[in-house]
Amino acid sequence: MPKQTFFNLEPEKREAIIKAAVEEFAQAPFEQASLTKIVEKCGIAKGSMYQYFRDKRDLYLYVVDLAYEQKRAYVSKAFAREGDIFSVLEEYYYQSYAFAREHPLFHQVTNKFWDNKGGALRLELEKGRLSRASDFAKFLDEAMAQGKVNKDLDPEAVFFVYHAVGKELIDHFDQVHSDGFFKRVLDVLRLGLAAREEQAK
Amino acid sequence: MPKQTFFNLEPEKREAIIKAAVEEFAQAPFEQASLTKIVEKCGIAKGSMYQYFRDKRDLYLYVVDLAYEQKRAYVSKAFAREGDIFSVLEEYYYQSYAFAREHPLFHQVTNKFWDNKGGALRLELEKGRLSRASDFAKFLDEAMAQGKVNKDLDPEAVFFVYHAVGKELIDHFDQVHSDGFFKRVLDVLRLGLAAREEQAK
DNA sequence: CCATGATGTGACCGCCCGGTCACTTCTGCA
């Protein structure tokens, strides 16, 4: 968390710092990002940065928080949506895409953040995953109870699959920008690979 | 590619170098891995390393090649297997798991390699992905023609999903070591989330 | 106007990095 001094700054200076930091952490993962470059980019002395943040990690986590705050504003719309689990999931992926498109730097920050498997950030990461898992599990249980979802499936495996596919989609938003592709990917998950005897459409 | 000098070395020295390099590149991604630590670990002078390899990147790509060579020896068994596409896929995931279990350092090297989205390694990475995609596409087309696989699905989306799930499984082999879990994940992909009217078992 | 505490600064510290090169040591053949 930033020190109080940071919040006492004139807004435009504060935002210049944020902008420079976001650009740097979007471009390189934590370990490779350069604090020196950040202070040069926003024109403050390096010592000043340490008036505002405890260290590089402190600044980084603050930026990551900002990014996830923005992202939450998008994806939370999905859960508010009326409809079955499939339309919620479609909306979830679509909102993730909208976030990536409208806040590309934040998007890259979040991407680089959960790529970071090693290092001291692992704990924060796992915490977020669990919270998302429980959100998803609620929807899934409900849909199973209603008979909309295959009861033979292992909920843990279902979450695993959706998490993996969502992650990969988000990872490749740059390349995969066809709206229809989301739907086709979701069709694969919904219908399954094995041919269906009933009319599936 | 290493220089000729490297292959002229006595085997035990050559393997000591390989061992040290594998350990280092298993522990950290390319940019964070330290050539200095490698030469210290295997007890040769830093200058000597430059008799064997052009630079750090040359050494790294050599190690990555070794790792993928080993991995191919495992996963290629899957395609040789008799049976439908689902049993081939199961075997593929299982062999990937066996590789990770029996060659954990190589496994970590490959993992860290295709995590590397930025940097100059991207081209090599994409090449590998395309070759795997075409292998998979062959099997998929065949299975669709035989009516074993849902004809309504987009083959590109199918590959995308399987690739994503495979990647995530491989990423988490450390945590997910239950044999049954593979099967349950494959069930999700095979059957799909939507409830089936026919008896699915 | 000055005193005081908060804020701003950039030269500097120690560390580690990939890579180089003048030099030594080894090896095998004439």
Place this chain on the structure above:
DNA sequence: TGCAGAAGTGACCGGGCGGTCACATCATGG
């Protein structure tokens, strides 16, 4: 045995890093 070329070496280079600190500057209220 001598000698040429291959192989081995480690001190050294320039550069970048995160972080520090003695000092300069500023804002405030007595």
